[in-house]
Amino acid sequence: xxxxxxxxxxxxxxxxxxxxxxxxxxxxxxxxxxxxxxxxxxxxxxxxxxxxxxxxxxxxxxxxxxxxxxxxxxxxxxxxxxxxxxxxxxxxxxxxxxxxxxxxxxxxxxxxxxxxxxxxxxxxxxxxxxxxxxxxxxxxxxxxxxxxxxxxxxxxxxxxxxxxxxxxxxxxxxxxxxxxxxxx
Numbered sequence: 001x002x003x004x005x006x007x008x009x010x011x012x013x014x015x016x017x018x019x020x021x022x023x024x025x026x027x028x029x030x031x032x033x034x035x036x037x038x039x040x041x042x043x044x045x046x047x048x049x050x051x052x053x054x055x056x057x058x059x060x061x062x063x064x065x066x067x068x069x070x071x072x073x074x075x076x077x078x079x080x081x082x083x084x085x086x087x088x089x090x091x092x093x094x095x096x097x098x099x100x101x102x103x104x105x106x107x108x109x110x111x112x113x114x115x116x117x118x119x120x121x122x123x124x125x126x127x128x129x130x131x132x133x134x135x136x137x138x139x140x141x142x143x144x145x146x147x148x149x150x151x152x153x154x155x156x157x158x159x160x161x162x163x164x165x166x167x168x169x170x171x172x173x174x175x176x177x178x179x180x181x182x183x184x
Contacts, residue, residue: 036090
């Protein structure tokens with residue numbers, strides 16, 4: 001039996017194929033999936049020693065709106081009906097704000113890769129969330145990472161094979177690829 005509401009969260013600072021695996025696996029487990037975009041803006045982005053780079057500006061080049069558009073377009077392109085998902089801010093660094101955006105009684109789906117994943121799971125457990133770990137892998141098992149995609153764009157290497165087709169089209173049509181290449 002599928003859960004009525006599931007929640008997934010991530011920075012999605014370049015929606016890539018690993019993210020799509022995660023999103024689609026979460027959607028298979030529930031009727032309605034709420035996708036939380038963490039680090040939605042600088043006011044709710046905090047440093048974490050478990051993952052120091054996540055709070056740096058260079059690791060967060062895309063706006064909330066750009067990430068929203070990429071997630072929505074990629075899910076629709078993958079055949080997920082629009083009425084079966086929502087996309088909201090998810091201020092993971094300010095846990096006291098999370099329930100302003102997602103329901104308390106949802107199932108929170110996670111994947112565990114590193115210390116940062118464990119820190120987030122502990123935070124959600126501490127809030128009393130029902131957490132389901134969909135899988136546990138090492139960084140070596142990742143399909144790719146947002147860091148890899150951003151580095152490939154910045155260095156002019158091929159990257160289209162690492163992202164959903166919608167993301168590649170969106171990034172090139174909106175001029176985001178060029179913007180990333182120009183950033184230091």
